[in-house]
Amino acid sequence: MPWIDLNRSIRRTLLIVLLPAAIALMGAAWVIHGALLERMARSFVEDRLREEVGFLKHRINQADGSIDALSTGDYFEEVFHHAFAVRVGSQQYVSLGPWKPLLGPLLEESNTGFIRRTESAGAISDYLAYRETFELGGRETVIVVAEDLSRIDTSQRELHIWTAVVSAVLLGLLVLVIWMGIRLSLASVATLQTALKELQQGERERLDIETPAEFQPLVRQLNQLLDTLDQRLVRSREALANLSHSIKTPITAVRQVLEERDQHLDWDMRRQLAQRLSDIDGQLETEMRRSRFAGAQAGKGATPVSQARELIWMLGQLYADTAFELETELADERRWPIEEYDLNEVLGNILDNAGKWAASNVILSLREEEAGLVIEVSDDGPGVSPERLSTLGARGQRLDEQASGHGLGLAIVRDVVRRYDGWVAFEVSETGGLRVRVVLPERVSL
Secondary structure (H helix, E strand, O other), X not given: OOOOOOOOOHHHHHHHHHHHHHHHHXXXXXXXXXXXXXXXHHHHHHHHHHHHHHHHHHHHHHOOOOOOXXXXXXXXXXXXXXXXXXXXXXXXXXXXXXXXXXXXXXXXXXXXXXXEEEOOOOOOOEEEEEXXXXXXXXXXXXXXXXXXXXXXXHHHHHHHHHHHHHHHHHHHHHHHHHHHHHHHHHHHHHHHHHHHHHHHOOOOOOOOOOOOOOOHHHHHXXXXXHHHHHHHHHHHHHHHHHHHHHHHHHHHHHHHHHHOOOOOOOHHXXXXXXXXXXXXXXXXXXXXXXXXXXXOOOOOOEOHHHHHHHHHHHHHHHOOOOEEEEEEOOOOXXXXXXXXXXXXXXXXXXXXXXXXXXXXXXXXXXXXXXXEEEEEEEEOOOOOOHHHHOOOOOOOOHHHHHOOOOOOOHHHHHHHHHHOOOEEEEEEOOOOOEEEEEEEOOOOOO
C-alpha cells in the first residue's frame, strides 16, 4: 500500500490501518444486520400466513363448507391480525375495509402460494398474501390471507436506525479502545528510547529493561553488540599490554647491540638477533589473530562443509604424506551460526596440529547432535599422555603456541569456542593419536 509509510510512525500506521478497518467492519455488520432482519421478518410473516390459512381451512371443514360463521363480526380479524378472503363454490367472504378491493381479485387467480403485490395508490401499498386451493365436498375452496408489509417495514426501519445509533456509539468506543491499545502497546517504545538515551549519555551500561516479547530479541541483540564491542576493546587492550610486555625487552636488547659501534656482529650474534626478531614477529602474529575473533553475532553464519574441504585441500598440499578425510552427512549449503573467520581459525589450527603429528591419516568429522554442532579431528600420531591432556590449550602458554607440536594454536581455539558458549575436549583416539572435539551450541546466547 503506497499510501502507508511504514518507516514514519508505527502509531500513525496502526491508526491508518485499524480505524478504516473498524469502520468498514462496523458498516458491513450494519448492512448484514439489515439483510438478516428483513429475512427474519419475511420468514416470520410467511409462517404466520401459513398457520392462519391452515386454521381457516380447519374451521371451514368443521362447518362443512359453510362460511357464514366467518362473516359474523370481526372475530377473525382480531385473532389473526390479518385480512383474509374465502370462496367456497359460489359463496365468498372478503374482509371489510381497504382489503376488499385487493383480496377479491386474488380469489379468482390461479396462482397458489405466496403472492406479493405493490400498489401505487391506496392505503395499503405493499402486502404479502398466501393463497391455497383445495376441494371440499366437490366444491373448489380458495383461502387467501394477507399481511400489510408497510407496517413491518416501518418497524424494521426504526429498529435498523436504532441499531445504527448503537453501532455508532460502539464504533466510537472501539476507536477509543484502539487508540488506548496503541498508546499502551507503544509505551514500551518510549521506555526503550529513554534507555537508549541514557545508554548514550553513559548513565547505564546495558539495556536491562522490561520489554514486550516482540522487542526482547532487539534488546538482546543490542546488548550482544555492546558485549562484542567491550570484548574487542578488552582484547585490544590485552593485546597491547601483552605486546608491550613481551617485545619491550627483546627490542631493547636488539637496539643496544645495534647501537654499540665497537660491537662486532659475528654469526652467533646475528643468529641471536634473528631469533629475537622471530620471537617478536610470532608474538605479533599471535596477538593479531586473537584480536580478530568476532564471536557470536546475529546474522553471521558459515558453511562448514565447503570451508572444511578448502582447508583439507590446502593442508593436503602442505602435508603431502598425510591423508586428510572428511566424514559428514551435512549438505554443502548447511550453515552454522559462526563467523567464517572464526570457523577457519578453529578448523585450521586443529587440522594443522593434526597434520604435523599424524603418521599417515587425519579424519575430520562434522555432525549435529543434541549437544550442538560437533567438530572432531583425530590423528594417528604419537598422541599426548593422559596426564598432559588437561594442559592443552591452557591460557598463557604462548611459547607452546609458537613451537611445533601439539598445542599450536589450541589456546586460540579455546578462546574462539568460548566466545560461542562452546567447549573443547582433548582425548586419546582409537589409533593412539590425539582427538580434539569442539562442541558449539546451535543457538548461541546473544
